[in-house]
Amino acid sequence: MANIKIAIVDDHQIVRDGIKILIEDEPGFEVLFEAENGKQATDLSKKHSPDLIIMDITMPKMNGIEATEIIKNEQPDVKILALTMLSEDQHIKKMIKAGASGYILKSSGREELIKAINTIIGGKHYFSDDATQAILQELVQPSVSKAKEPDDVNITDRELEVLKLIVNEFTNQEIADQLYVSVRTVDAHRRNLLQKTGAKNTAGLVKFAIKNNLFENNDNG
Known part of the structure; x- marks a missing residue:
């Protein structure tokens, strides 16, 4: 079976290095490329066609939401796993709307990262429990939303x-x-x-x- 080709997109080198170490230690996973902003991610994705991109949300030049929209429009089969912080709950929802198949926290450990990747590659969605709870907490607060019940x-x-x-x-x-x-x-x-x-x-x-x-x-x- 061919390796799962993964791209890591984050504007912090130390974050990319950490994720790369976790991924390369897992049999069947291969880091195809790294990018430090959304623009690099869209360009490199078009050139190398990864199976899955671990995508940071807040980045310079082009954020993860914009990059996800572009990549999913051009390459619908590429899976996107959003990399988030709890404080980014509003952005998380935008990432899902843009086409991300799930999200995990930057504080997640190796086990959850591997589980998220395998789940998404398998055609399902993966949502970090902690991040989901943050979104739920925000949504249950009284609001003037006109969303249908x-x-x-x-x-x-x-x-x-x-x-x-x-x-x-x-x-x-x-x-x-x-x-x-x-x-x-x-x-x-x-x-x-x-x-x-x-x-x-x-x-x-x-x-x-x-x-x-x-x-x-x-x-x-």
Whole structure:
């Protein structure tokens, strides 16, 4: 099996060095290139076509959000793992909207980094628990947001079940097995959810679930 080709994008050399050491110690992983800003990342990505990019958010010249949008538009198959700090919760949401498949904290250890990479390469999303909690905390505060509530979009109980499993990184086949339905039925529920919520992809559904606090509602219901 070919190595997973990974790019590291961060404006701090010491951060890149640390991540590189962790990655190169893992069999099957290969550091393809490093970049210190989003502009370098987009140029090098076009030239070298990595499988996955570990992308810092706040960088000079071009930030990680802009770079992610450009790379995903030009190379949709390239996976993006956002590298964040807890204080960047607003930026995290923008990174997911731009096309990132997940995020981990800069304080994460080797085990979580490897797990995040493997999860995303496997076609799923990975969201650091600590960062997700920070976003949830911000979202449950009183606000003047005009976002639709779940009732406004008429999501059925079965669709909520499917949505929760999607958020928990289940594949369509795993959801079908869990709910004792066909994969075609799961596909139909997913399409309905995308249409009702206005989401464009799985990341959009995750954002909707977080914004409407559906994690807690489903766990209690």
